[in-house]
Structure formats: C-alpha cells, structure tokens
Amino acid sequence: MKTYLAHGTRFEDTALCRFLNDYGHADLDALHASAREEPTRFWAEVEDAVGLTWHRRYHTVCDLSHGPEWPRWFVGGELDLFENLVGRRARATPEQPALIWExxxxxxxxxxWRELDDAARRLTTALARLGVCPGERIAMYLPMVPETAVVFLAAARLGAIVLPLFSGYGADAVASRLIDSEAMVMVCADGYLRRGKRVDMLGEARSAAAAAPALAHLLVVPRLGTPWAPQASGQxxxxxxxSLVAACDPDTGPTIHGTATPLMILYTSGTTGRPKGVVHTHAGFPLKAAQDLLMAFDLNPGDRLAWITDMGWMMGPWLVFGGLxxxxxxxxxxxxxxxxxxxxxxxxxxxxxxxxxxxSPTLARLLMAAGDAGLPQPGQLDSLRVFGSTGEPWNDAPWHWLFESVGQGRCPIINYSGGTEIGGGILGCFPGLAQKPCGFAGPIPGMQADVVDAEGTSLLDQDGDEVGELVLRAPWPGMAHGFWRDAARYLDTYWSRFPGLWVHGDWARVDADGHWFIQGRSDDTLKIAGKRVGPAEYESALVxxxxxxxxxxxxxxxPVKGEVATCFVTxxxxxxxxxxxxxxxxxxxIAHVAGLLGKPLAPARVHRVSALPRTRNGKILRRLVRAVWLGADPGDLGSLENPSALDALRxxxxxxxxVV
Structure with a gap:
C-alpha cells in the first residue's frame, strides 16, 4: 500500500523532533527503545516536556510492587493541577484567549486565561459553600458549553471527582451513573440547541435526580435562557x-493534591449490567493527554484546537486537560x-x-456524500495544520477525500486509537512522517503495544501481517486507576486473559512496513472459512x-459454516x-466484496437499511446492529443518537x- 506524506509539515519542525533533540534520542526508533528499556527515564522526560510543575517533587517515577495492574506513578509527588492548567497562564498572558465557544x-x-481562571475560582467557592469536599462526586450533565471546562477546573481545585455525562443521555442513563457514584452535586443545563431545535435537559436531570438519593444540589446553567423556577424538592x-457563582468571591491560594488523587470517573457504555466507571487521577490523565497532543498532534502553546465530540466521551475531557x-x-x-x-x-x-x-470518519463520509457542498471554500483552511480522527476505523475512499480533496495533501490525518481506560491513545500517526490510508504509523511512545495470537505469543516477529489481539506489555501513567468500587471487574476485563498483559479488546495487524491497522473490536471479529476477519475489511470493501x-x-x-458475514448498507x-x-x-x-477479499470471504447477505445506529459524534454502533439482528438484549442505549434506526432494523x- 502506498504511503503518503503531507507537504505542510516537516518533521524537523515538530514538537516530537524537539523532544528527541532535547533529551538525546537519535530518532523515533531510539525513543521507543528508551521507553521500553528505561521507562523511568522516559516518563520523567515526558512530565518535564509537558511542563508539569510540582509542589513537592516525586521520589519514584513508578512503583510496581503491586503488579502492573496497580502501578503507583510519581510516588511522593504533590501538584497543583489548576496552577498547571490555568493559573500560571492567567498571570503570564492574562488577556490571551483560553477558550472560544460557538x-x-x-x-x-x-x-x-484571566477570565477562565476567575470563573473557576468563583465556582470553587460556590461548591465549597455547598459542602463539596475532597473526594465528593460532581456530575456534569452539560452540552459543549464553556461551563464544562470551568467545572473540571473547580473540581480539580477542590480535589473533588467529576463525572462527565453524555449530554444526550435520558433520565435513566443519568440516574444509573448518579446512583453508582453517589454524586452529591449535578451541574446541568436547561437545554441546548441541535439543528436549530431546542432540546430539554432540565426535565431529564430532575427525573434522574429523583432516583438518586445521594444528590443534594442541582446547579442549572441557563443555556437556552428560558425562565425557570427552582423546583421544590425535599431531596x-x-x-x-x-447567580450562585456571581455571588461568590474567587477562591485563592494553592490547591495541592497527591498525584494519585482521583480526578474523574468516565463511564463507559456497557452491553449489560451496570456501566463501568473508569477512574483517572490528577497526574495520570492530564499527563497522558498532553503527551499525546505534543508527540502525535504537534500541538503547541497558542495553537487552536477543536474536536467534534461531547464531554461525556473521553475525547471531551482529553481536549480540556491536555489542551490546557x-x-x-x-x-x-x-x-x-x-x-x-x-x-x-x-x-x-x-x-x-x-x-x-x-x-470522525463517519463525518467525513457524510460530508463526502454532499458533493461539492461538503468541500471548504478557498482560504477557509489556511490556518489548519492537522486533522485528528478517532473512535472508529476509516474506509479508504473517505480517507483520501479528506486528505486530498479537503486538505489538499497539506494536513496529515492523525489517526488515533486508544480508549477511555487508556486515557488517550495506544496508536497514532506523527506529523512530518509517512502514513498509510486508514492506518497508524505505530504506537505512541511509551505504549508498549504488541499483537499476539490466542496463546499470547507475539506476532510481530513472524512473516506476514497476521491479525491478532492488541495488548500492552507495560503500564503507563494515563491508564485507568481501576473501576469505581469494582476492582474485580477491572482485573477481569483487562488482565485476566494473559498474565501481566493488558488485553485491550481490539483486533490488530502490523504490515511488512511497520504500519499498524485496527480491524475492529475483537469481540466483533468474524471467523469465516477458518480465517479471522475484521468487520472493517467488509465495510471498507462495501463503501x-x-x-x-x-x-x-x-x-x-x-448451522454448517459456523459463521457467515451479513452486511447492512445505507x-x-x-x-x-x-x-x-x-x-x-x-x-x-457480494461479487464486489468477493473480488476484493476473496470468494471464500464473500458475505452471505447484504441488506439495505435507511440508517445505521450511531452516537452523536458519528460512531456507528455495530454491537447494536448485531444484537437487534440476532434478537439479543442490546444493553445500554444511552449513547444512541437515533433510536429510530434500531426500530426500523427490527x-x-x-x-x-x-416471509420465511
């Protein structure tokens, strides 16, 4: 497969190249080797490069005495995360823009920076007056409004734990997370606008609050400006x-917390059972997000970053903590x-x-289908240096459309794959280096990624590009600090299959040139004619x-073949x-797919549907298609944007x- 090199960026000018030069690494391969062989040195260099300042410097980079499942990072260290994110810049460049909302x-x-600092300090005072103490949980049920960043920052000052919830959740999904976390406060909006229509949130928030006995306060952000009166409730x-924040003076002074202090609980959508609450810490999550933005995205001070996402997904908090x-x-x-x-x-x-x-790739497909109307006007993208993409596999045609027709070959597409439990990415691309359509240049430095067979044996040294399980052979600072009050489930989910290996749940392969490809979730993988095939291969062929x-x-x-491929298309x-x-x-x-993948892998059926189920940020929910088609319980539907797609499929x- 042909490699591509965006002509708008030289590797020599990137932050990653500066990192190599500053810390004495000959090239990217040498950096990977250093991270593997000298992880203590590597992670100390990373925290230095992202500019963390310490109230009390750590004495040990990583303590593995409890095993790789439970590493302790930057042991003995204390930091003021708010100072690192906002405080120092509010003093140095007070009038420079920190956040823009449209x-x-x-x-x-x-x-x-001064205004963001002031808003967060005032909210800190308000929350403290309501009784929020270190370790208390604050639920955040907000659309993409500036107050989301303010809540994150105020909670970090207090040492409280934020629960960012998807703004499209209904009352039941919100309530289950409030109950599981025993949140004391929820910050919600009265509503938001979507495609010009007003969407209520306050009604859903109140219904959820009624089912959550620990909730004591509901703070309502008037996004729509609709007059409302506080609802009388004994709970x-x-x-x-x-009004509450404006009446409070800014909180002052340092807010020092240990590196392992819980920062946030990110809930993942579960197929069954109660949702998994992934715990992230003060040092780990911001460090990992900032490292990835430095190394994989070449994000520098003063750059301007937007991501089409929601604060309920990992990329929302990643944007805030890493970007700031x-x-x-x-x-x-x-x-x-x-x-x-x-x-x-x-x-x-x-x-x-x-x-x-x-x-997302789905958004690229949507805009590509609009023809010329989906293309930018001359000059609109002159400032743009980098496209980012995550959440689902690419298909070849929309990748080329974005790279060539939209970006004019000037902006690299940083394909980025990791997850909520990772705190960022496992695999990525790097500005100034060659990339292949739909693929990854390799692991993010520090992520000791491997592809293994059913026995846990590495496939990287074998001939060919055989598909296997994506695993990680060493811990990293941004990893989940377990699941909220459920250590056993955390261990069973990621550490139970191969001793000492994190099994991520993705099916991956590495080609002869060292480029990586994600083939889909391993539990989505098909076994056709004795060969494991990622659903992305069928989907790319069809698209x-x-x-x-x-x-x-x-x-x-x-009954005879064991499993056949069934496809659904719009x-x-x-x-x-x-x-x-x-x-x-x-x-x-069917003949088209057989011609690309081989006759033994031809799909049994291709069904046309009017729509496919997706999240608001465009990710297609393959697991829901399979569950509905097989008559199984689809599980948690809280992240679903278009429930009518499931009804039509049924x-x-x-x-x-x-008919049968």
Missing part, C-alpha cells in the same frame, strides 16, 4: 448556576458540523483560525462501491435502487421472518 445558532462566547435544592496543559486555545462547538449547511465545520475552522481539528454510503458487517451463526443515493432492483444490486455488492428483520 453555539448551534452562531452565538459566540470568549474567555481569556435536593436547585440553584441558578450563574499544552497552553492551547480550546474551541468548543455546540452544534452539528453539517448544519445549517454541509460546510459548517469548515466555516468553524476559518472563523476561529483553527490549527487542529478532530472529526468503496459507488452505490454504498455506509456499511456495517456482523457475524451471524450458520445507499449513497436512496432513490437509486427500489425494491425491484435490490436483488441485482445485492448480487453485485421491523425489517421481522418482515423477513414473516
């Missing part, structure tokens, strides 16, 4: 966020990137002079056909194939069964 309706709000008290620690200006976008016109996202880049933009806009592939049990032109034509189109698509499945 609403769905085009409204703008701007915070300088919790409601406050107008802005790097001294970048954060740009929050409330709206949808193709509303009211398909080029809204490129308008965002041009208006705010973004240097870095994160988006390469002009008839198909999006695709999902699942494995379906078969059409690039829904009017292109009526029911009378579909059989011929399906036959052509109806379609039922109609086929009725």
């Amino acid at each position: 609403g769905d309706d085009g409204d703008l709000r701007r915070f300088s 919790w008290r409601e406050w107008d966020y802005r 620690l790097r001294g970048a200006t954060l740009v929050f976008f409330e709206g949808t990137p193709d509303h009211p016109t398909p080029d809204r996202i490129w308008q965002l880049v041009g208006r705010h002079r973004l240097t870095h933009l994160g988006l 390469a056909h002009p008839l198909v806009a999006e695709a999902v592939a699942i494995g379906v049990p078969h 059409l690039a032109d829904p009017a292109a194939a009526d029911s009378a034509d579909w059989h011929a189109h399906e036959t052509a698509l 109806d379609y499945r039922d109609s086929l069964e009725a």
Whole structure:
C-alpha cells in the first residue's frame, strides 16, 4: 500500500523532533527503545516536556510492587493541577484567549486565561459553600458549553471527582451513573440547541435526580435562557448556576493534591449490567493527554484546537486537560458540523483560525456524500495544520477525500486509537512522517503495544501481517486507576486473559512496513472459512462501491459454516435502487466484496437499511446492529443518537421472518 506524506509539515519542525533533540534520542526508533528499556527515564522526560510543575517533587517515577495492574506513578509527588492548567497562564498572558465557544445558532462566547481562571475560582467557592469536599462526586450533565471546562477546573481545585455525562443521555442513563457514584452535586443545563431545535435537559436531570438519593444540589446553567423556577424538592435544592457563582468571591491560594488523587470517573457504555466507571487521577490523565497532543498532534502553546465530540466521551475531557496543559486555545462547538449547511465545520475552522481539528470518519463520509457542498471554500483552511480522527476505523475512499480533496495533501490525518481506560491513545500517526490510508504509523511512545495470537505469543516477529489481539506489555501513567468500587471487574476485563498483559479488546495487524491497522473490536471479529476477519475489511470493501454510503458487517451463526458475514448498507443515493432492483444490486455488492477479499470471504447477505445506529459524534454502533439482528438484549442505549434506526432494523428483520 502506498504511503503518503503531507507537504505542510516537516518533521524537523515538530514538537516530537524537539523532544528527541532535547533529551538525546537519535530518532523515533531510539525513543521507543528508551521507553521500553528505561521507562523511568522516559516518563520523567515526558512530565518535564509537558511542563508539569510540582509542589513537592516525586521520589519514584513508578512503583510496581503491586503488579502492573496497580502501578503507583510519581510516588511522593504533590501538584497543583489548576496552577498547571490555568493559573500560571492567567498571570503570564492574562488577556490571551483560553477558550472560544460557538453555539448551534452562531452565538459566540470568549474567555481569556484571566477570565477562565476567575470563573473557576468563583465556582470553587460556590461548591465549597455547598459542602463539596475532597473526594465528593460532581456530575456534569452539560452540552459543549464553556461551563464544562470551568467545572473540571473547580473540581480539580477542590480535589473533588467529576463525572462527565453524555449530554444526550435520558433520565435513566443519568440516574444509573448518579446512583453508582453517589454524586452529591449535578451541574446541568436547561437545554441546548441541535439543528436549530431546542432540546430539554432540565426535565431529564430532575427525573434522574429523583432516583438518586445521594444528590443534594442541582446547579442549572441557563443555556437556552428560558425562565425557570427552582423546583421544590425535599431531596435536593436547585440553584441558578450563574447567580450562585456571581455571588461568590474567587477562591485563592494553592490547591495541592497527591498525584494519585482521583480526578474523574468516565463511564463507559456497557452491553449489560451496570456501566463501568473508569477512574483517572490528577497526574495520570492530564499527563497522558498532553503527551499525546505534543508527540502525535504537534500541538503547541497558542495553537487552536477543536474536536467534534461531547464531554461525556473521553475525547471531551482529553481536549480540556491536555489542551490546557499544552497552553492551547480550546474551541468548543455546540452544534452539528453539517448544519445549517454541509460546510459548517469548515466555516468553524476559518472563523476561529483553527490549527487542529478532530472529526470522525463517519463525518467525513457524510460530508463526502454532499458533493461539492461538503468541500471548504478557498482560504477557509489556511490556518489548519492537522486533522485528528478517532473512535472508529476509516474506509479508504473517505480517507483520501479528506486528505486530498479537503486538505489538499497539506494536513496529515492523525489517526488515533486508544480508549477511555487508556486515557488517550495506544496508536497514532506523527506529523512530518509517512502514513498509510486508514492506518497508524505505530504506537505512541511509551505504549508498549504488541499483537499476539490466542496463546499470547507475539506476532510481530513472524512473516506476514497476521491479525491478532492488541495488548500492552507495560503500564503507563494515563491508564485507568481501576473501576469505581469494582476492582474485580477491572482485573477481569483487562488482565485476566494473559498474565501481566493488558488485553485491550481490539483486533490488530502490523504490515511488512511497520504500519499498524485496527480491524475492529475483537469481540466483533468474524471467523469465516477458518480465517479471522475484521468487520472493517467488509465495510471498507462495501463503501468503496459507488452505490454504498455506509456499511456495517456482523457475524451471524450458520448451522454448517459456523459463521457467515451479513452486511447492512445505507445507499449513497436512496432513490437509486427500489425494491425491484435490490436483488441485482445485492448480487453485485457480494461479487464486489468477493473480488476484493476473496470468494471464500464473500458475505452471505447484504441488506439495505435507511440508517445505521450511531452516537452523536458519528460512531456507528455495530454491537447494536448485531444484537437487534440476532434478537439479543442490546444493553445500554444511552449513547444512541437515533433510536429510530434500531426500530426500523427490527421491523425489517421481522418482515423477513414473516416471509420465511
């Protein structure tokens, strides 16, 4: 496969190259070797490079006396995280922009470093008056508004623990997380705008609060500005966020906490059972986020970073903690990137002079389908240096569209894969170095990644690019500090399969040139004709056909073959194939996939659907397609953006069964 090198960045000019030079590493391979052989040296260099300042310097970089599952990082160290994120810059460059917000309706709000510092200090005072102490939990049920960053910062000052919740959750999903965490305070919004429509949040928040006995206070951010009166409740008290904060003086003085102090609980969507609460710490999560932004994204002080995401997903807190620690200006976008016109996202880049933009492959596919209307206008992307992407595998055609048609070959696509429990990325690309479409240049330095077979034996030294389990052979500072009040579940999820290895749950391969590829979740992997195949291979093959806009592939049990591939597609032109034509189109698509993957791997069926289930940030939920198609419990639906897609899939499945 051909490699590509964006012509807008020289590796010699990047922050990663400066890191190599500053700490005496000959090249990237030497850096990987140092991280593997001298991890104490490497991680000390990383914390120095991202500029952490210590109230009390640590005496040990990493203590593994409790095993790799429970490392203790920067032992003995104490730091003022707020000072590292905001305080020092509020003194040095008080009027420089720290945060810019653009609403769905085009409204703008701007915070300088001084203003962000002041807002967080006032909220700290307000929360302390409400009785929030170190270790208390603060739920954050907010859209992408500036107050999200303020809540993170105030909680860090107090030593409280933040629970960022997806803004699209309904009351039941919010309540389950409030109950599990025993949150004392929830900061919510009255609502938000999405595609020009007002979406209520306060009603959902109140319903959730009624089911959460530990909740004592509800702070309401008036995003919509709709007049409201605090609801009388014997259980919790409601406050107008802005009035409460305005009445408080800024909290002053240092706020010192140990490196292992819990910072945040990030809840993941579970298929069954109660959601997993991933615990992150004061030192680990910000350090990992800032390291990745430095090394993989070349983010520098004064750059402008936006990511199309939600604070309930890992990339939201990653944006805040990593971006602020790097001294970048954060740009929050409330709206949808193709509303009211398909080029809204490129308008965002041009208006705010973004240097870095994160988006999903699904969004690229959506804009590509809009034709010329989805392309930027001349000059709109002049400031942009880097595209970021995470959350799902790429397909070849939209990758090339973004790199060539949108970025004009000038902006690298930093494909980035990790997860909530990682605190950032395992694999990435690097500006100024060659990349392959849909792939990764390799592991982020410090991530001792490997691909292993069913017995845990490395496949990297073998011939070919065989698919195997993605594992990590050493701990890292940003890793989960366990699950909230559930150590056994944490150990069972990641550490139970191979002794001493973190099993991430992704199926991966490394090609002969050393480029890495994620083939999908290992529990999604299909075994067809005796060969393990990632669903992404089927999906990329289908999307390469002009008839198909999006695709999902699942494995379906078969009485003779064991498992067959069944695919679901949305059409690039829904009017292109009526029911009378579909059989011929399906036959052509099956032949197309067989021609690319080989006849033994041809899918058994290709079904057309009107929509595929997805999250708000565009990630297609393959597990829900499989669950509905097989009649299984789909589990947690809290992150689902379009429930009607599941209803339509059930109806379609039922109609086929009725015919049979």
